Amino acid sequence: MLPLERFRVLDLTEGGYNLGAKVLADMGADVIRIEPPGGSPTRLTPPFYHDDPQPEKSLFWFAFNLNKRGVTLNLDIPEGRGLFQSLASKANIVMESYKPGHLEAMGIGYKQLSRQNPGLVVTSVTPFGQTGRFSQFQATDIVSWAEGGMLYLSGDQDRPPVRISFPVSEVVAGSQAAAGTMHALWHSINTGEGQQVDVSAQEAVLWLSLMEPPYPALTGYSLRREGIHRGFDFVTWRQLYPCKDGHVSIYLMGGPAGAFSMRALVKWMDEEGLATQDLLEKKWEEWSPSDLFRMGEEKALEEIRQVEEVTERLFALHTKEEIFDRAVRERILMAPCYDAADLAGEIQLQARDFWKEVEHPELGGNILYPGPLVKLSGTPIVFRRRAPLIGEHNREVYCEGLGLSPQEYSNLGSIGAI
Amino acid sequence: MDTSKPFSGLKVLDFMWAVVGPMTSRYLAEHGATVVKIESVHHPDAVRMTPPFLGRQAGINRAHLIAEVNANKLALGINMSRPGAVELVKRIITTWQPDLVCENFTPRAMKNWGLDYPAVRQLKPDIIYYSSCQLGRGGPRSNFAGYGHLASALAGYFHLTGWPDRGPVLAYGALSDFLSPAVGVSAILAALIHRKFTSEGQHIDQSQMEVPIHYLAPMMLDYYVNGRVQGRAGNRDSSFAPHGVFPCQGDDRWIAIAVTSNEEWQALRRAMRDPSWAKDTRFSTIMGRKQHEDEIEDRISHWTQSQTAEDLMAKLQGTGVRAGVPLSCADMHNHPHLKERNFFRYLEHPEGGIMPHLGLRFVLSKTPGTVERCYARVGADTEHVLKNMAGLQDSEIGEMAAEGILEWS
Numbered sequence: 001m002l003p004l005e006r007f008r009v010l011d012l013t014e015g016g017y018n019l020g021a022k023v024l025a026d027m028g029a030d031v032i033r034i035e036p037p038g039g040s041p042t043r044l045t046p047p048f049y050h051d052d053p054q055p056e057k058s059l060f061w062f063a064f065n066l067n068k069r070g071v072t073l074n075l076d077i078p079e080g081r082g083l084f085q086s087l088a089s090k091a092n093i094v095m096e097s098y099k100p101g102h103l104e105a106m107g108i109g110y111k112q113l114s115r116q117n118p119g120l121v122v123t124s125v126t127p128f129g130q131t132g133r134f135s136q137f138q139a140t141d142i143v144s145w146a147e148g149g150m151l152y153l154s155g156d157q158d159r160p161p162v163r164i165s166f167p168v169s170e171v172v173a174g175s176q177a178a179a180g181t182m183h184a185l186w187h188s189i190n191t192g193e194g195q196q197v198d199v200s201a202q203e204a205v206l207w208l209s210l211m212e213p214p215y216p217a218l219t220g221y222s223l224r225r226e227g228i229h230r231g232f233d234f235v236t237w238r239q240l241y242p243c244k245d246g247h248v249s250i251y252l253m254g255g256p257a258g259a260f261s262m263r264a265l266v267k268w269m270d271e272e273g274l275a276t277q278d279l280l281e282k283k284w285e286e287w288s289p290s291d292l293f294r295m296g297e298e299k300a301l302e303e304i305r306q307v308e309e310v311t312e313r314l315f316a317l318h319t320k321e322e323i324f325d326r327a328v329r330e331r332i333l334m335a336p337c338y339d340a341a342d343l344a345g346e347i348q349l350q351a352r353d354f355w356k357e358v359e360h361p362e363l364g365g366n367i368l369y370p371g372p373l374v375k376l377s378g379t380p381i382v383f384r385r386r387a388p389l390i391g392e393h394n395r396e397v398y399c400e401g402l403g404l405s406p407q408e409y410s411n412l413g414s415i416g417a418i
Numbered sequence: 419m420d421t422s423k424p425f426s427g428l429k430v431l432d433f434m435w436a437v438v439g440p441m442t443s444r445y446l447a448e449h450g451a452t453v454v455k456i457e458s459v460h461h462p463d464a465v466r467m468t469p470p471f472l473g474r475q476a477g478i479n480r481a482h483l484i485a486e487v488n489a490n491k492l493a494l495g496i497n498m499s500r501p502g503a504v505e506l507v508k509r510i511i512t513t514w515q516p517d518l519v520c521e522n523f524t525p526r527a528m529k530n531w532g533l534d535y536p537a538v539r540q541l542k543p544d545i546i547y548y549s550s551c552q553l554g555r556g557g558p559r560s561n562f563a564g565y566g567h568l569a570s571a572l573a574g575y576f577h578l579t580g581w582p583d584r585g586p587v588l589a590y591g592a593l594s595d596f597l598s599p600a601v602g603v604s605a606i607l608a609a610l611i612h613r614k615f616t617s618e619g620q621h622i623d624q625s626q627m628e629v630p631i632h633y634l635a636p637m638m639l640d641y642y643v644n645g646r647v648q649g650r651a652g653n654r655d656s657s658f659a660p661h662g663v664f665p666c667q668g669d670d671r672w673i674a675i676a677v678t679s680n681e682e683w684q685a686l687r688r689a690m691r692d693p694s695w696a697k698d699t700r701f702s703t704i705m706g707r708k709q710h711e712d713e714i715e716d717r718i719s720h721w722t723q724s725q726t727a728e729d730l731m732a733k734l735q736g737t738g739v740r741a742g743v744p745l746s747c748a749d750m751h752n753h754p755h756l757k758e759r760n761f762f763r764y765l766e767h768p769e770g771g772i773m774p775h776l777g778l779r780f781v782l783s784k785t786p787g788t789v790e791r792c793y794a795r796v797g798a799d800t801e802h803v804l805k806n807m808a809g810l811q812d813s814e815i816g817e818m819a820a821e822g823i824l825e826w827s
Contacts, residue, residue, distance in 0.1 A: 003612035019633070023601060027608040046656055047640040059643060063635035110783075129781070134755040137735045139676075142653060142661065143742035146674035151663065152744035153590035154579060160663040160672055161744050164589050165578045165651040171633045175600035180780035182607040183449055187424035187785055189611065198781040203761060207779055208596040210441075212747045213762065214482040214774045218470040222748040224670065227587045230567070232469040239567060239588055240576065247586050249571035251564075257436075257464035261563075288467045290476040328562045335568040337576045337586055340641035340648060343631060346572075351557030354628060368642045370632045374605045375554070377535075378620030379612055 002028025003379050007185065010034055010087055011068060012096040013177070014042050016141070016170025017125045018064035020177030021095050025067035026373055026381045032087070032397060033068040036075070037416060039390040049363060055390065056362065062387045064174075066358065066369065070388025071397045072418050079417040081108055086402050088113045088120065092188070093181055095123045099138075100130045110196040120194040121184040125177040129200030139201060141167035148205020149212055156227040172208065173201035232289045234297045238308045240337070243315040248323050251333035252307060255288020261333040262287065265311070268326060272317060274310050358386050394418055423450025424785050428610075431507075431516040432456065432491065433533075435463045437566060438595040438626055439522030439550055440487035442602040446518075447490035448778060448787040454516075454803055455488055456507070458497040459796050459825040466796075472771050478827050479794045485773045488793035489765070494804075495797015495825040502823050504531050510808045511541045517613075518606060520548040524561045535621040544619040546609045550602055554625030566592020566626075573630035574637065580650045598629040600779070659707040660686075663744065664719045666727040673727050675718065676740045683707065685738040690721055765792040797826030 005028040011021035012034050025031040033040075042064075043055035050057070074080035085108060088094055094113065096103060103109040110122040124130055127139035128147070145151045145163050155162035180197040188194050206213070215223050219233060228240035237252045254262045262284040269275035292300040315323065320336035327334045336342070343349065352375075357366040372381035398404045398418065412418050420426040428451040432443045435457065447453040457463050465483035472480040496503050511519070519538050521528050528534045528549075535547040549555065552564045553572075570576060570593040580587040605622050613619055631638065640646045655661040658678045666673050677683050680703065687696045695717055700706045707714060722730060727743040734741035745753065751762060751774070760777060767773040778787050804810040804824075818824045 001612075001616070003608035006615075023604050027605070044657075045636075047636060047644060047646070049643055051644060059639040060636040063639055128755060129759060132755040132758040134735075138738075138740045139742060140655075140658070140661075140678060140740050142655075142663070142674045142676050143740050146663070146672075146742040146744040149745045149747065149750055150590055151674060152672075152746050155587055156580075156584070159581065160653065160665070162580055162587065162663070163653055164575060165648065166634055166637060168575075168633060172597065172600075175597070175604075175633070176779050178604045179445060179600040179607075180782065182604045183424050183445070183780075184782055184785075186607055186611065187421075187782075189614065190424070191421050193421075193784060195782055195784040198783070199779075200759070202756075203759075203777075203779065206750070206756075206761070207776060208593060209590060209747075210437075210486060210596060210776060211483065211591050213750050213776065214470055214486070214747075216748045216751060217764075217772065217774045218472060218482060219474055222746045225590070228585075230588060233474075235469065240586060242585060247571075247576070249567055249576060249588075251568065255464075255467050256462065257467060257565075289469055290467045290471075293469055293476060324559070327564075328559045331563055333564055333568065335562075335564060335571045337571045338574050339577045340574065340637055340646075343574060343638065344641060348553050348557040348559035348562075349628070349631075351559075352554055352625070352628075354631075367639060370628070370635050370638055373601050373629060373632055374625075375623040376605060376609060376620055377623070378618055379609075 001379065004029035007092040008032070008090065009093040009095060010091050012094065012098070013125060013174070014040060014097050015045070016064065016167050017097045017174040017177060018042060019171045019174030020123070020125060020181065021068065022064050022066060023175065023178035023373060024093070024181065028379070031068040032393070033065055033070045033388055034073050035070060035390065037072045037418065062367070063369070065387035067384055068388060069393040069397065070391065071394050072391040074417050075106060075108070077415070077417055079412060079415060081106055083398070083412065083417060084108055085113070085116070089116045091117070091120065093121045093123065093185065095125070095177060095181065097125050100124065100126055100135045114194055118194055119188045119192050121181055121188055121197065123177050123181045123184070123197040123199065125173050125199040125201070127201045129203065130198040141169045144169035144173070144201040144205050147202045149209035150205050153209065153212060153223055153225045155225050157225060161225055169201050169205050173199055173204040176204045233293055235289050235292045235300055235304070237304045241312050241315045243323055243336070244317070244319045246320050247337040248315055248320065249335055249337060250311065252311060253287065253289055254284035255291060257288065258333055259284035259287070260331055264330040264332045268330065268332070269310055269314050272314060274313055276310065279307065279310065356383055358383050360386050362389070391418070420450065422785060423787065425449045425451035428452070428518070429514060429516040430454065430518045430520065431511065433519070433521035433523070433528070435522065436465055436595070437483065437487055437592055438598050439520065441596065442550070442599040443491070443520055444487055444489060445599070445603040445779070448789060449785065453491040454494050455491045456494050456496050457796055458495055459827050460497050460499065462796060472767055472769060472773060478796065479769055482773065485767070485793050486775055489775055489789050490791045491793050492799040492803055493793065493795060493797050495800045497822055497825050498531060500821065500823045502818065502821060504533060506818065506823060507533060508541060511538060513809045514807050515542060516545070517610065518546045518548060522550040524551055524563050525549070525555050526561060539619065544613055544617055546606060546613060546619050546622070548602065548606055548622045548624070550598065550624040550626060552626050554628060555623045566595030569594035569626040569630065572627045574634055575630065578648065578650060581652045582650050586650065594626050594630045597633060598624060598626050601629050654711065659704060659711050660714050660718055662715055664715070664722040666722055666730060667725055671727045672744045673722055673730050674742050674744060675734065678740065680704070682739055686734070689734050689737045689739055763789045765789070767792050768794045768798070795827050797824065800824055800826055
């Protein structure tokens with residue numbers, strides 16, 4: 001039995017927020033993805049299967065709606081809203097990403113739904129949350145990345161701040177929606193009391209920039225983006241280097257967090273004839289960011305630059321795989337910057353049986369997906385079904401689930417409710 | 419039992435350190451669980467050495483990060499390398515009966531102490547045991563030790579950050595550390611729900627590389643299905659145009675603008691008071707705007723650079739254009755919207771002064787959670803935990819302190 005098997009979720013979210021209900025679906029919940037007739041706008045999100053931009057071929061849709069069932073439902077007409085109320089009266093959770101107030105205005109917001117189902121959890125995930133002066137503002141990934149503080153500190157100083165070339169913000173907000181829903185579900189199971197969970201994508205992104213907000217209060221200054229460098233106060237060091245066939249990242253600090261790694265790194269430098277006497281003799285235990293901070297700016301930066309220079313020369317001699325193998329074997333805090341092709345061939349993921357085939361009969365074959373989000377020893381996550389086609393489970397949900405007669409079902413179809 | 423917080427009565431024995439683990443157990447501590455964090459002066463949590471510090475004075479109790487990710491937790495000081503320490507932990511498990519044991523060391527650490535899942539299960543058969551490490555258990559690279567930026571590199575995030583004509587840059591911070599906790603706590607709660615209905619405990623094994631790959635799942639499918647290796651695109655987007663970050667008035671001030679439909683393009687034209695260049699029919703479709711992106715971006719930059727970022731955001735959002743200001747850390751604390759949502763919390767630090775904290779990751783309407791107790795000293799609550807929760811005598815506590823098993827700063 002899967003942990004959430006007895007719970008039903010109605011998923012009205014769009015875009016990357018779709019990850020939220022997917023987390024619950026993976027752990028066994030019966031998630032019904034509700035789309036407008038004709039299909040969800042998320043189905044227009046690239047990339048597409050064989051680059052064919054059809055609503056049944058969005059790989060973005062596939063990835064974040066795996067393990068869900070799907071129905072179409074028109075919430076713009078009263079019959080559709082009535083049907084939704086029936087579904088919600090038998091559900092444990094509703095997840096939605098409409099503009100704050102939109103569902104209330106249609107008579108199907110948290111307050112209205114909870115009257116017939118007091119234990120219901122309604123999770124609302126939006127760009128700026130349910131309250132506050134920005135709550136009606138719209139966003140996309142880059143706007144949330146900006147307003148969450150991640151954008152300002154990423155990129156080279158001679159160009160504008162730069163985002164990750166993938167819409168991470170909404171996915172991250174989706175993951176917080178899953179977590180918040182689980183908190184409220186636990187409370188509902190134990191007390192019978194449901195509630196609304198308010199998730200803001202801005203705040204979800206602020207939690208990614210967690211190390212940055214205290215700077216003004218604690219140091220009196222604000223941080224700036226530093227490209228390939230990482231900074232604590234004036235102590236900054238380079239974290240990205242080219243290697244023979246790509247790039248590599250390293251934690252280049254000593255102290256309790258890194259002395260073991262620095263010693264192993266210098267040993268490798270020495271094997272390659274690159275280590276200076278100074279590096280061989282340095283007491284890495286006394287080379288933490290705080291120790292360097294106490295040295296004062298000029299001395300600290302001089303010491304750091306010396307280490308970086310030799311590191312750069314070392315990496316130029318080696319490939320990503322050589323560097324990663326050495327990191328594992330000798331406990332050095334470094335790792336290659338992988339791309340999709342590297343990940344597909346990575347041996348640890350393969351050993352953990354990470355990639356899972358999911359059957360797509362309509363496409364005439366199987367597709368490989370990233371496997372379980374976590375490994376649960378007693379109740380392992382399995383992929384039970386590919387993402388739903390448009391309206392795939394209408395009959396199952398409305399007739400078998402809600403008990404509509406064939407006549408009622410066909411009537412709802414003809415008036416455009418489903 | 420106090421039912422105003424979801425996790426009242428839930429007991430957590432927390433071996434987690436650095437960022438990713440403690441951020442995960444902080445959820446539980448925010449919402450009523452009793453979370454006891456174990457660390458020692460001899461082997462302090464690495465983030466105790468990480469600036470910035472309270473009052474710019476380095477000190478074991480003064481780092482921002484140790485406070486931030488451990489808010490609301492109790493501090494138990496045990497030097498695990500001393501003889502008798504493991505026995506003490508086993509005794510705490512037997513007497514206090516935690517619901518959850520959690521750790522984020524490399525896989526060998528808990529095993530070496532004889533405190534891995536099979537061992538703890540002997541003491542408490544229905545224990546939920548959460549483990550998180552960089553690359554997960556099993557496999558040739560399982561014992562890889564790393565920090566957040568390394569799993570971010572491995573999971574593909576840096577390869578995707580930057581400009582097409584340059585090498586990768588860092589996405590700020592220890593990104594992967596911040597991506598896993600929401601999934602981790604969801605799994606913990608799923609396991610607790612399963613235990614509630616079946617009385618079965620279990621082990622949760624989380625890889626800090628695998629969760630972030632999941633978030634990029636469409637990119638992996640694109641590779642497997644289409645053979646495409648996605649790369650860096652600066653601030654451009656394959657579906658939308660214009661889509662970028664444009665200069666504003668002032669030093670290093672910017673605005674992010676995303677036009678996701680032709681209606682939004684019309685709205686942007688209205689916001690710009692429809693200059694003659696924007697009337698060009700080449701720009702009226704997404705295909706046309708993508709083809710002439712350089713030209714459009716130059717024009718928009720010319721328009722934005724004389725305006726202040728905040729005013730421009732309000733104007734654009736007011737006309738239906740998605741726009742936002744890349745916030746600096748100074749901006750965040752003065753952000754009117756975040757103030758109205760009471761996002762940042764300012765806690766008194768035990769060594770004097772105020773330590774800023776992030777607020778809650780979501781707002782629960784009936785059980786909102788708290789960020790109320792600043793975590794600072796190693797082992798600050800040792801006596802309380804051992805005496806009142808684990809049932810030890812004063813004399814035993816004194817002896818263990820003398821033997822160096824117990825430590826505080």
